[in-house]
Amino acid sequence: MTADWESLFRSAPCGLLAATETGRITAANDTYAQWSGREQGGVGDYLVDHLTPGTRLFFESRLMPTLREQGEVREAALELRRPDGSVLPIFVNIAVRGAGSALSVAVFDASSRQGFERALLVARRNAEDSAERLGVLQRASFDFASSSSRDELSSAAITAARRATDASWVSVLALDESFQLWAGEHPLDTDTLHLPGSPEAEAIETAAPVICRTPAEISERFPRAAEALADANVESLCVIPGLYEGRAGGVLFCGFSRPRTIDDAMVDTLSAIVVQALLVYQGVVLREELMRLALHDSLTGLPNRAQSLERLEQMMAAADRHERDVAVLFLDLDGFKAINDSLGHAAGDDVLRQTAERLRGAVRNGDVVARLGGDEFIVLCDDIGESDVHGLAARIQRSVREPLAGIPPELSVSASIGISMRHPSLGAVPAERMLDEADAAMYESKRSGKARTTLVVVDAT
Amino acid sequence: MGPDTAGIADLARRNHVTDTGRHEAPAIVFGHGFGTSQRMWRFVAPRFEEDFRVVLFDLVGSGDSDVAAYDRARYDSLHGYAADLVELLDAMNLDNVVFVGHSVSGMIGALASIRRPDLFSRLVLVGASPRYVNEGDYVGGLEPGDVDSLLDAIDSNFLAWADAAAHTLIHDPERPALTSELAESFKATDTAIARHFARVTYLSDHRAILPRVSVPTLIVQSDDDAVAPVVVGEFLAKHIPESELVVLREGGHYAHLVNPEELTGRIREFLA
Known part of the structure; x- marks a missing residue:
């Protein structure tokens, strides 16, 4: 090598290195020695040992395989760590030379440029x-x-x-007596979550987010839930309580299958999701309530006339398909007018509420009790024979006659009942007609005295 | 359960499966590490083709896998990758396989073997680590800040990284020419996945599951591996019940590239 060439190599305005296939430095120029803060540029060292741990990890896991595969790496942004602890940002080009696969390395000082680019990257990432x-x-x-x-x-x-989170488990749980899973998946049996010692219960109690970032934190804070969570591979979690009508009424649960940082930004985003959802939820509840009011009698909470006709139509359609008997019981209270006249409307309303309650108690599972208005009620029964319907009428008669709370015994009520029955073999009958026939039968009972029951079998003709 | 042909086709595309060697022979399956692809096994896998069925695949989000299948919630932990491996072996109707996992694939194989021990006859963990970050008395080799600094390095090397990744795609003669627009979008996706996968790989902690590995396991560590130092191999050997540790004198984190002969020999000795 001529003196000129040698001086060019030694003091070139970039670091120059030669290294073995595995990255052990075999020659280094003065510039590299100076930049790396090492005598003779650390000949004999592995190049990666001169890097900061993060860029070394990057070098090992990404650049090294690329180098092997493509024979070169260009403009890699790395950092030299000097023996005194200071750091020099560098750009590096590496090429594989010749049969021995030795490496040629050029190193450029990138201090000002990398600082600038780093700031841009941070800004971009934040944006x-x-x-x-x-x-x-x-x-x-x-x-x-x-x-x-x-x-x-x-x-x-x-x-x-x-x-927002990439969580493995996400669920919405509403708290009633215990937690009910409204949507998503929860790793544990949701019946147990309301018990003290669960992250969900704590979120409800403190009305604040519960955050566990590692398995150790989960076992320390929630020892009772820890084992089951570990079995489901939940290693970190975040529970956001939802405040509804001034109290915590449910939670959003996020479970992660690895330790996660769970920073403020994530918690804020989840909290915002919960708040927004609850605002809309109020509207949904209001709409459902309006719907319920439109179809129910506000005094007794029973379905009203409109709703009961619809239910009867559905019931008869199903009964037709399965060839079952259907019965409609039409009730009118005897003695109700006297109570209303002597004790006032408030007492009358109270009698209607108590009667509604008794009817609910007297009917079979699945029977529909409705109030048509005034002191008129109906009971809709699917799949019932004549003797059973008589039994039901007798039960109703007995329970209606029982003394009423808050009403003097001499003002007791009884029921006049009309029953319309339909056998499928007798042909299709409109729901409206079933109601009319039961109404007419009820008048028949009324005419023949109080507390009577009259049954008619309706046929299609 | 018979082989599910439709399932195989879908999974083979998802994981870019390569199936070579002797079809009727016992299977050896190779899993690659963070930041790379199945091509890292190109000096080792062919050495098994004569007497094994050799299966290679790319983890979803890496190499030539189907990037559209990258569901961030599924791959927010190694359990998602382990589930993929189990699905793949089931679909290919393979069991009692030898699984050779480099780096992060070592833990993926360990998790899959706990889930379904019947699918694996042997595990070989090359440069694997149950936890990369130091904690208390445990030496993993990295400080917590190092992982952030790796993420910074991925960002700083966005262009170089993405070019290297796109290079293989663009130069694959079997693929239709990629428009530069498509290549750009590929680069962006690739970097976002790389950042996520880096977090999942380097911030996970699987020390607690090691005693549940019931498959005989060979642990291969290189004495000059910066990512997974020998003490990590010793930790693995101590906690995986039926295991043995061999330390290669040279190989760095890529024994399969740098020292394929010795690595192959060690694996064959273990299987003999």
Whole structure:
């Protein structure tokens, strides 16, 4: 090598290295020796031992295989760690030479440039994270707004939470007596979650998010739940309580299959999802309540005339398909007017409520009790024979005659009952007609005295 | 259960499965590490083709796997990858396989073997680690901040990384030419997945599951491996019940690239 060439190699304005196939340094120029802070540039060392741990990990896991496969690596951004602990950002080009696969390495000082680029990257990453969170929330509010039921709303919350966290388990649980799973999947038996010592119970009690970032933290804070959670591979978790009508009424549960950082930004996003969902939930509850009111009698809570006709039609259609008998019991209270006249409407209302309660208690499972208005009630019975319907009428008679709370004994009531029965063999009958026939039979009972029952069998003619 | 042909086709595409060697012979399955692909086994896998059925695959999100199958919730832990491996072996109707996992695939194989011990006859863990980060008395080799610094390095090397990844795609003659637009979108996806996979790989802790590995296991560590130092191999050997440790004198984190002959010899001795 001529003196010129040698001086060019030694003091080139970049570090130059030769290394073995496995990255052991065999020659280094003065520039590299100076930049790396090592005598003779650390000949004999592995190049990776001169790097900061993070860039070394990157080198080992990514650059090294690429180098092997493609024969070169260009503009790799790495960091030299000097023996005094200071760090020099560098760009590196590496090429594989010749049959022995030895490495040629050029190193450039990138201090100012990498600092600048790092700042840009951090800014870009922050912007992307914010945009991502905003996107999740926007999408969630769109999905929430188009949800018209509790289930749709819960599923939308699950989707949003999953997008925000990549959690393995996401569930929406509502607290009643115990927790009920409204949507998603929960790793544990949800019947046990309301008991003290579960993350869910703590979130409800403190009305604050519960966060466990490692398995150790889970076992320390929730020893009772820890084993079952570990069995389901839950290694970190986050529970966000939802405040509804001033109290914590449910939770959003996120379980992760590895330790997770769970930073403030994630908790804020999840909390925002819960708050938005609950706002819409209030609207859904209100709408469901209005619907219920439209179909139910507000005094007794029983289905009203409109609802009972619909139920009767459904019942008769099903009975036709399966060739079953159907009966409609039409009740009118005897003695109700006297109570209303002497004790007032409030007492009358009370009698109607008590009577509704007794009817509910007297009928079979699956029978429908409804109030048509005034002191008129009906009972709809699917799959019932004549003797059973007589038995039911007798039960009702007995229970209605029992003394009423808050009403003097001399003002007791009884029931005049008319029953319309339909056998499938006698042909199809409209629901309306069943009601009319039962009504007429009830008048027959009334005419013949109080507390009577009259049964008519309706045929299609 | 007979082989499920439709399932095989889907999974073979998802994991870019390569199935070579002697079809009727016992199977040896190779899993690759973080940041790479099945091509890392190109000096080792062919050495088994004469007397084994040789199966290679890419983890979803890596190599030539189907990137669209990358569901972040599924792959937010190694359990998702372990479930993939079990699905794959079931679909191919393979059992009693020898699974050779490099780096992160070592733990993926361990998790899969706990889930379904019947599918595995032997495990070989090359440069594997149940936890990369030091904690208390445990030496994993990395400090917590090192992982952040790796994520920074992935970001800083966005272009170089993505080019290297796209290179193989673009230069594959069997693929239709990629438009530059498609290549760009591929690069962005690739980097996002790389960041996520880096977190999942380097921040996981699977020390607690080691005693539940019931399959005979060979642990191969290189004495100059910076990512998974020999003490980590010793930790694995101590906690996996039926295991033996061999330390290669040279190989770094890529014994299968640097020292394929010795690695192959050690695996064959273990299987003999």
